[in-house]
Amino acid sequence: KAYYEQLWADLGVDVPLHDQLIRGLAVLERRLHRKQKNRPEKMDYFNKVLNDLHGHRIAEMVEHKKQGGKVVGSYCVFIPEDMVLAADGIHVGLCAGSSFPVQEAEKVLPRNTCPLIKSSFGYKYIKACPYTEASDLIVGETTCDGKTKMFEILEDYHPTYVIEVPQRKNSRNQDVFTAELLDFKLQLENLTGNKITAENLKNATSKVENKFKALQRLFKLRQADPAPISGLDVLTITQIGFQDDVKRFTQQVNALCDELEERVRDGVGVAPKGAPRILISGSPMSLPNWRLHSMLEKAGAVVVCEESCVGTRLFSYTSEPQSDSLEDQIAAIGQRHMSINCACFTPNQGRIDDVLRMAEEYQVDGVIHYTLQFCHTFNNEGTKMEQALDTAGIPLLRVEADYSDDDSGQLKTRVEAFLELL
Ligand code: BJ8
Numbered sequence: 001k002a003y004y005e006q007l008w009a010d011l012g013v014d015v016p017l018h019d020q021l022i023r024g025l026a027v028l029e030r031r032l033h034r035k036q037k038n039r040p041e042k043m044d045y046f047n048k049v050l051n052d053l054h055g056h057r058i059a060e061m062v063e064h065k066k067q068g069g070k071v072v073g074s075y076c077v078f079i080p081e082d083m084v085l086a087a088d089g090i091h092v093g094l095c096a097g098s099s100f101p102v103q104e105a106e107k108v109l110p111r112n113t114c115p116l117i118k119s120s121f122g123y124k125y126i127k128a129c130p131y132t133e134a135s136d137l138i139v140g141e142t143t144c145d146g147k148t149k150m151f152e153i154l155e156d157y158h159p160t161y162v163i164e165v166p167q168r169k170n171s172r173n174q175d176v177f178t179a180e181l182l183d184f185k186l187q188l189e190n191l192t193g194n195k196i197t198a199e200n201l202k203n204a205t206s207k208v209e210n211k212f213k214a215l216q217r218l219f220k221l222r223q224a225d226p227a228p229i230s231g232l233d234v235l236t237i238t239q240i241g242f243q244d245d246v247k248r249f250t251q252q253v254n255a256l257c258d259e260l261e262e263r264v265r266d267g268v269g270v271a272p273k274g275a276p277r278i279l280i281s282g283s284p285m286s287l288p289n290w291r292l293h294s295m296l297e298k299a300g301a302v303v304v305c306e307e308s309c310v311g312t313r314l315f316s317y318t319s320e321p322q323s324d325s326l327e328d329q330i331a332a333i334g335q336r337h338m339s340i341n342c343a344c345f346t347p348n349q350g351r352i353d354d355v356l357r358m359a360e361e362y363q364v365d366g367v368i369h370y371t372l373q374f375c376h377t378f379n380n381e382g383t384k385m386e387q388a389l390d391t392a393g394i395p396l397l398r399v400e401a402d403y404s405d406d407d408s409g410q411l412k413t414r415v416e417a418f419l420e421l422l
Helices: 002-011 015-032 041-051 056-066 081-086 115-126 130-134 145-154 171-192 198-221 231-240 246-266 291-298 326-338 349-361 376-392 408-421
Strands: 071-074 090-093 137-141 160-163 277-282 302-307 366-372 396-401
Touching: 002 015, 002 056, 002 130, 015 041, 041 231, 041 246, 056 071, 056 090, 056 130, 071 130, 081 090, 081 171, 081 198, 081 326, 115 145, 137 145, 137 171, 145 160, 160 171, 171 326, 198 231, 198 246, 198 326, 231 246, 231 291, 231 302, 277 291, 277 349, 277 376, 291 302, 291 366, 291 396, 291 408, 302 349, 349 376, 366 376, 366 408, 376 396, 396 408
Parallel strands: 071 090, 071 137, 137 160, 277 302, 277 366, 366 396
Antiparallel strands: none
8 A cells, every 4th residue: 555655646646635535435336336246257357446446557557657658638538549559658538427526626617517527627626536647648628618618727737638529520520520630649749759650550449449349249248138247337347448458458348248148148137137127328427426327226227228428439439441541540530439429419319319229229128318417418418319219108217416425315216216117
C-alpha cells in the first residue's frame, strides 16, 4: 500500500481524499457484486482488477511514462483509442461515474449540470483520480453543450484538447470529423514525439477492434435464456475495458466467453429461465454507477443488454478502409465513430431502430430508458423512443437519476412496479 501511496502522491493525487474514495468503492463492491450468486469463475480476473482499480494499472502507466511514453485521457467513445495506441500512447477512459467529487465541482460548475460532467471535472478539481493525474493530455469533444463548455473550464486546470464532433450524419460532416482526426493525429505526434504511420495505425486498430469483437461475443451470449451472466457483471467488465490494457482485457473477455458458452450449452444461468429480461438504453453509466442494474437484479430481473456507450454503442462498429493508406484508415476510423448513435446527433432515428432490433434479439420483456439528470439530449430523445416502443408493444419505463442515493427508495418502488407489469 505504501508503494502505491507514493506512486499516487508523485502523480499529484490528494492521497487522504483518494483513500476515502477507494474505501467507498470497496464497500459498494462488497454490497453489490459479492452478494450475487452463481457467478462465472472467469469473473475472477475482473474482480481482481476492480479491487485494485488504482494500483497495478496505474503502476503500468507510471512505468510507461518513465520510458518517455504518454497517457491520454478522455470521456467519450468518439475519441479513437487506436490513434493513441498508434502513437505509442496509453489511452484511458477517465473516472466520471461517482458522486464523490460532485459537491466540490458545484463550487465551479452550475448545480443543474449533468452529474457525469460534474464528476469528470470534479475529479480533476479535487485531484482524487490517479488516471486523471496520470494523463499528459485530456481529450474532450463537442458532443453535448454541457461537456463542451466544461472543457473550456477544464483547460484552466489540465492540458486539454477538444475534438469537434458534428451533429448531423451527412457526408459533409463526415469530412469535418475526418479533418478533426487528422488534426488530432498531429496533436498526438507532437505530444508523444512518435509518428503515426499506416502500419502502426493498422496494428492498433486491429487490437482495438479485437476488443470490440470480444465484447460483441460477450453480449451475444446474453441473448440466451437463462442469461449466463448478470447485467451488473457485464456492465462492470465494459467499464473496466476503458482502463485496462487492450490486449490483456480482450484475452480475459474471450476466456470468460468460453466459459459462458459452456453455461449456455448446459442451460446454466444467473437467474431462472423466464426471469424478466431488461434492456437499458440511454446515458452512459460510468464506473461505479451500478445502482439501477443492481436494483433490477435484486428484484429478480436480469439485465441482458445495455444500449449505451458503456454497452453496444462502444463496440458495434468496425472500420473498413478503402485502402491501406494512412488517410483512408483515418477516414474509416472517422466513419466508425460517426456511426455511433449518440443522442447528440440530429436526427437520431438509428438509435431507436437499434433498440427495437435489440429488444427482439435479446428477447426482452421491457426497456428502461435511463437519463442522467439534466442530460437534455437523451431525455428529449426519450419521447420519440417511448412512442416507438409503444407502437411496437414493448413496455418502457423512463428513469431520470443522478449519482446520489437520495432517490433510491422511490426508484426501487418504480422499478418493482414496472417488473410486476411484465
Ligand atoms: S458518444 S453518450 S460518451 S457524448 S450524459 S455528458 S450527453 S449531458 S456522455 Fe456521451 Fe460520447 Fe455521446 Fe456516448 Fe452530455 Fe448527457 Fe451528460 Fe453525456
